[in-house]
Amino acid sequence: xxxxxxxxxxxxxxxxxxxxxxxxxxxxxxxxxxxxxxxxxxxxxxxxxxxxxxxxxxxxxxxxxxxxx
Ligand code: SF4
Ligand code: SF4
Numbered sequence: 001x002x003x004x005x006x007x008x009x010x011x012x013x014x015x016x017x018x019x020x021x022x023x024x025x026x027x028x029x030x031x032x033x034x035x036x037x038x039x040x041x042x043x044x045x046x047x048x049x050x051x052x053x054x055x056x057x058x059x060x061x062x063x064x065x066x067x068x069x
Contacts, residue, residue: 001046001048002041002044002045003056005025007037010061010064014027015059015060016037016058021050021054024044039055039065046067053065
C-alpha cells in the first residue's frame with residue numbers, strides 16, 4: 001500500500017515533501033540532471049492514520065499523486 005508520483009504531471013513545487021508525516025518523499029536528480037520527486041513505497045502508509053494521503057491533499061495537480069499498483 002503506497003502512493004506514487006506521476007512525474008509527467010509533477011510541477012516540482014516540493015509541497016508534498018513538507019507534509020509527509022513519514023518523510024518518505026524525496027527530491028532526487030535523475031540521470032538527465034532533472035529534479036524528480038519520488039515516494040519511497042516501502043515507507044508510505046497512504047497516511048491511513050491521518051485520514052488519507054496528505055501529499056495528495058497538498059499537491060496542486062489533481063492526478064499527480066495516485067495509488068501505486
Ligand atoms: S500518502 Fe502519506 S506517507 Fe505516503 S507519501 Fe503521501 S504523505 Fe507520505
Ligand atoms: S506537490 Fe505535487 S506537483 Fe508538487 S512536487 Fe509534490 S507531486 Fe510534484
